[in-house]
Amino acid sequence: MKEQVIASRGARRPAAQTKGFVQRPARRNGAPAGRSFSPRALFGYFPAALKVVLAILVLITLIVGYRVAASAALFQVRTIDVSGTTRTSAEEIEGLTRRAVARTGVWRADLSAISRELSRLPGVRRAVVSRVLPDRLRVRVTERVPVAIVRTAGGHLVWVDDEGVTLGEMKPDDQMPAFFVRGWNEEGTEEARLENAERVKKYLDLVREWNALGLSERVSEVTLVDIRDIRVQLAGKDSQIEVRLGSQDSGQRLKIALDALDVYKQTPRGSAITYVDLQTGRVVIGFSSGTKMASDSSAVATQTPSQASSSNTNANVGERNPQTGKTPANDNRQRNDRKPAAPRDSPTTGTGHFR
Numbered sequence: 028m029k030e031q032v033i034a035s036r037g038a039r040r041p042a043a044q045t046k047g048f049v050q051r052p053a054r055r056n057g058a059p060a061g062r063s064f065s066p067r068a069l070f071g072y073f074p075a076a077l078k079v080v081l082a083i084l085v086l087i088t089l090i091v092g093y094r095v096a097a098s099a100a101l102f103q104v105r106t107i108d109v110s111g112t113t114r115t116s117a118e119e120i121e122g123l124t125r126r127a128v129a130r131t132g133v134w135r136a137d138l139s140a141i142s143r144e145l146s147r148l149p150g151v152r153r154a155v156v157s158r159v160l161p162d163r164l165r166v167r168v169t170e171r172v173p174v175a176i177v178r179t180a181g182g183h184l185v186w187v188d189d190e191g192v193t194l195g196e197m198k199p200d201d202q203m204p205a206f207f208v209r210g211w212n213e214e215g216t217e218e219a220r221l222e223n224a225e226r227v228k229k230y231l232d233l234v235r236e237w238n239a240l241g242l243s244e245r246v247s248e249v250t251l252v253d254i255r256d257i258r259v260q261l262a263g264k265d266s267q268i269e270v271r272l273g274s275q276d277s278g279q280r281l282k283i284a285l286d287a288l289d290v291y292k293q294t295p296r297g298s299a300i301t302y303v304d305l306q307t308g309r310v311v312i313g314f315s316s317g318t319k320m321a322s323d324s325s326a327v328a329t330q331t332p333s334q335a336s337s338s339n340t341n342a343n344v345g346e347r348n349p350q351t352g353k354t355p356a357n358d359n360r361q362r363n364d365r366k367p368a369a370p371r372d373s374p375t376t377g378t379g380h381f382r
Contacts (some may be wrong), residue, residue, distance in 0.1 A: 102134040102160070102161050109166045149193065152171045155167045180211075187223070189227055206248055208249060209260075210226065239278070242282060268288065268301060268302060268303065270288075287310045301315050
């Protein structure tokens with residue numbers, strides 16, 4: 028018998044490969060390797076100029092699309108919500124806002140410009156405008172608060188706020204303040220507004236001080252042409268009398284002046300009193316005839332009506348010339364004993380204002 032020799036499988040040699048041929052694995056999607064389409068590879072064949080043109084076209088398309096979308100009917104304003112108004116007209120604010128966005132729509136509306144425009148209204152301190160897409164705007168208003176009433180040169184009574192801004196004339200149903208203000212600068216400049224703001228600040232200080240002392244009800248108007256020369260026009264049956272306080276201790280000086288006035292009004296010449304002057308710290312009472320009577324402010328509170336009447340005929344009274352303000356020559360002793368503050372204008376019969 029012949030022996031058969033079986034060769035081992037592991038000893039087989041691979042078939043010779045064709046020289047220069049490299050076999051590559053197939054892609055998972057079944058596409059042959061090296062034949063896939065790549066936009067990036069395709070874009071690399073375009074020249075640089077064509078790339079720039081294509082980028083510009085894309086940018087123009089985006090801009091046009093944005094403008095078309097912004098001006099579409101979807102973004103035209105339909106509702107404007109206004110809040111925070113009590114004295115200011117909400118209809119006026121809504122109308123002004125609607126006109127401002129009529130051409131731009133809600134999307135392209137310039138909210139800052141609208142806020143500035145609304146803040147120029149007399150009663151508006153600040154306005155905040157916000158958009159609520161697609162077709163609504165929201166306006167939140169902070170109004171100016173009226174704190175004082177000013178009597179203008181034309182006799183009108185107008186409300187003003189703490190910044191000296193005029194808010195409109197007083198209405199019949201408005202609550203009356205403690206007293207009015209005179210001496211308002213009506214020039215309308217920024218400098219005038221700052222001056223008026225100082226007057227309002229002084230007015231508020233006087234209101235607090237005089238309310239604490241229970242004196243406000245006896246005051247009709249306070250003149251603040253110069254806040255260093257405060258002048259008060261009294262109310263009621265004393266409406267013809269002016270009190271000159273100067274710039275310091277307004278509350279205490281007004282109290283002393285009213286106490287002295289109440290004493291001297293009971294004298295025979297009490298009805299002729301036209302002003303009380305405390306600018307120098309002493310009480311000086313003026314009469315419509317041009318006569319002045321001076322007394323020490325420290326003695327006012329203890330002086331009785333009979334003593335006041337007596338002082339009207341004794342050494343405390345000196346007749347003065349209404350134009351020169353001087354006493355007669357035989358009354359020099361009286362002139363040296365007192366120091367009345369001369370008013371800026373001599374009093375005239377029948378008037379209570381001395382400007």
